[in-house]
Amino acid sequence: MNIAAAANETLAHNSNLLVYSAMAVYTLAFIAHMAEWVFGSRSKVGRTAAALTAQAKAPAAVAVQVAKQGGTAVLERPKVITKAAAGSREVPDGPGAAGGTEKGDLYGRIAISLTVLAWALHVGGVVARALSVQRAPWGNMYEFSTTFAAVAVGVYLLLLVLKKNVRWIGLPLITSVLLDLGLAVSVLYTASDQLVPALHSYWLWIHVSCAILSGAVLYLGAVATLLFLFRDRYEDKLADPAGKQPGAFASSVLERLPSAASLDKFAYRVNATVFPLWTFTIIAGAIWAEAAWGRYWGWDPKEVWSFITWVAYACYLHARATVGWKGRKAAWLGLIAFLCYLFNYYGVNIFVTGLHSYAGV
Numbered sequence: 001m002n003i004a005a006a007a008n009e010t011l012a013h014n015s016n017l018l019v020y021s022a023m024a025v026y027t028l029a030f031i032a033h034m035a036e037w038v039f040g041s042r043s044k045v046g047r048t049a050a051a052l053t054a055q056a057k058a059p060a061a062v063a064v065q066v067a068k069q070g071g072t073a074v075l076e077r078p079k080v081i082t083k084a085a086a087g088s089r090e091v092p093d094g095p096g097a098a099g100g101t102e103k104g105d106l107y108g109r110i111a112i113s114l115t116v117l118a119w120a121l122h123v124g125g126v127v128a129r130a131l132s133v134q135r136a137p138w139g140n141m142y143e144f145s146t147t148f149a150a151v152a153v154g155v156y157l158l159l160l161v162l163k164k165n166v167r168w169i170g171l172p173l174i175t176s177v178l179l180d181l182g183l184a185v186s187v188l189y190t191a192s193d194q195l196v197p198a199l200h201s202y203w204l205w206i207h208v209s210c211a212i213l214s215g216a217v218l219y220l221g222a223v224a225t226l227l228f229l230f231r232d233r234y235e236d237k238l239a240d241p242a243g244k245q246p247g248a249f250a251s252s253v254l255e256r257l258p259s260a261a262s263l264d265k266f267a268y269r270v271n272a273t274v275f276p277l278w279t280f281t282i283i284a285g286a287i288w289a290e291a292a293w294g295r296y297w298g299w300d301p302k303e304v305w306s307f308i309t310w311v312a313y314a315c316y317l318h319a320r321a322t323v324g325w326k327g328r329k330a331a332w333l334g335l336i337a338f339l340c341y342l343f344n345y346y347g348v349n350i351f352v353t354g355l356h357s358y359a360g361v
Helices: 009-040 044-057 102-133 141-161 167-186 203-239 248-254 260-293 301-323 328-351
Strands: 061-068 071-078
Touching: 009 102, 009 167, 102 141, 102 167, 141 167, 141 203, 141 328, 167 203, 203 248, 203 260, 203 328, 260 301, 260 328, 301 328
Parallel strands: none
Antiparallel strands: 061 071
16 A cells, blocks of 8 residues: 555545545435334324333233132222333333334335445445545544444344344434434534644554444444433333323333333443444554554543543443342443543544544645
8 A cells, every 4th residue: 555645636526526526425314214204103003002102111910819608709909010110010012103003114225225225325425435545445534424424324223234223223323323423514514634644654544443333333232322312201201190101202202112111121222332342443553552652551632532532431231230239320320431432533523632633634
């Protein structure tokens, strides 16, 4: 690979066109997902999902036979259900964004098809950017952001191919991707160019690619965690008939999500799966730092916040595995960990000066 090659302006221009085209198609996918949720809210399945959820929480009648003077009396006693954590609830998953309607499902399939097309254009833009300078396409914040979004969508589509029940992620994911790309092309954009000598290393491919993949997967876990908090509160209100019941809009949306227990389990599995990769990301960064600067650790802001993020997720996983935390406590800890990741990327890169500032915004 010729790291000193001048930027190919034609490929760089085509990369920009592909990214803008991807944004346009992502917008259409966003509209289709909105239609999926709107038409799903009008379905009979959607209207009765809350009743089914409440029924699952209602005390069940247990027949007890008691012998009395040669006869048999049947008594009924309530089954006691104690709410300890989200995982202890026996609540069925919601019917999905489409609400079980053909029209809602049609819009959902259109949204997925548009997402696939947008992702293909998106990946094409990332590849064209890499070819324009013959290097990895994540040398600055613009390139990192566009690649990050492409990987996040790619992971989502892979889960769909594997027949996982993740269509509920579609709308928040596409919304975030549009915000990410909009910020990238309007604020973070950097012209295609070569990098400083310190970045001319194969560790750029290893270290940064692992950081991107880790962040994309952690993002999916954060979305599930945030939705869990809303769904868990919704289930609490349904379980308390004497309390304030959820409004019509909240019921229409939240009743179609997976149960709080399912969302909690999904978030935990995602975070636990990607945590070793984030650990390797930090180790690879330390090895690269020793090769580039002559030391493994120098208290650079990026190093510090990468480690803080690692500690936050380690605490989350430790609490789940040993203390037995489930539900809201673990959810808030997981969100704090992801906020550390976001600050490590946006906050440190933009507002803090350090050795990682050489790549430009």
